[in-house]
Amino acid sequence: MKKALIFLSMMIAMPAYAASVVATVNGKPITDTDVTSRTTLMAKQGKTSSDNRRVALNAIIDDAVKLAHASSVGAAPSDEDVDKELKKMNLGELTAAEKDMARSALKSEIAWQVLVAHTIVPTIDVTADEINAEKTSLATEHGLPIEMTIVRLVDIPDAVAKKLTKPKSCDDAIKMAENLGGAPQKFTAMQYELAADVRERVAGLKKLTWSTRVDGNVLLVCDAKKTKEYGDLDNIIKQNAIFKSAMFQADQQLKQLRRKAVIVINDDRYKL
Secondary structure, eight states: OHHHHHHHHHHHHSOTTGGGEEEEETTEEEEHHHHHHHHHHHHHTTOOOTTHHHHHHHHHHHHHHHHHHHHHTTOOOOHHHHHHHHHHTOOOSOOHHHHHHHHHHHHHHHHHHHHIIIIIGGGOOOOHHHHHHHHHHHHHHTOOSEEEEEEEEOSOOHHHHTTOOOOSSHHHHHHHHHHTTOOOEEEEEEGGGSOHHHHHHHTTOOTTOBOOOBTTBEEEEEEEEEOGGGGGHHHHHHHHHHHHHHHHHHHHHHHHHHHHSOEEEOOGGGOO
16 A cells, blocks of 8 residues: 555656657657647647648747757847747737747747848849749739730731731831721730730730730730839849748758757657
């Protein structure tokens, strides 16, 4: 009876998390309660998955790896900075465990952003060719801040389309179309406002050059004017290209850090 009481007292004295540790990162435990808190936070941020708990555990592991690396190079943010950012997130009412999890996740993310900004971004160079390639892709897929005046001929026979020659001006193009029996439509619009099929056809079309006939329609760009917003486009594209490249390199670095970390999954339900 005495031995039974001693064993019971030892069980009571054990840490509360001991029976629910599902993983460790460099010896630091991650409990089932931690995972539950993370899934709740994910839901409040609109992040759902058919495999929420494993996704949550993976995120917690990433946080631990990121923060450990950031701390080793002095890039971890202060608790005051973390709390300021946490207030801006408007996550609503949180339990103590959820708030601790949110603070830990945010601290890791801030630290990682600082590392990326100071160690990866400065190493990335975007060439003029890359900017132009991105601009061409953007023009085709979404359109650019360019005001375009277009002449469109609808439902014209192929024989008529073949008679269209290069006009000297927009008015000349309209007169040419009318002389061939066409009813030209002239309109002005921003390139990004055009229908996808029209935008794709005019994106690379030279000024005052008839397009090929598609579904009985022919297009011609009379004029194209770059708007004020266009002046900032190169810089915006460059920053986006740098960001994409930086995020890719950061992901590769995180994978390397995870390989170096001692990660142990204790619960088969959470095997990654």
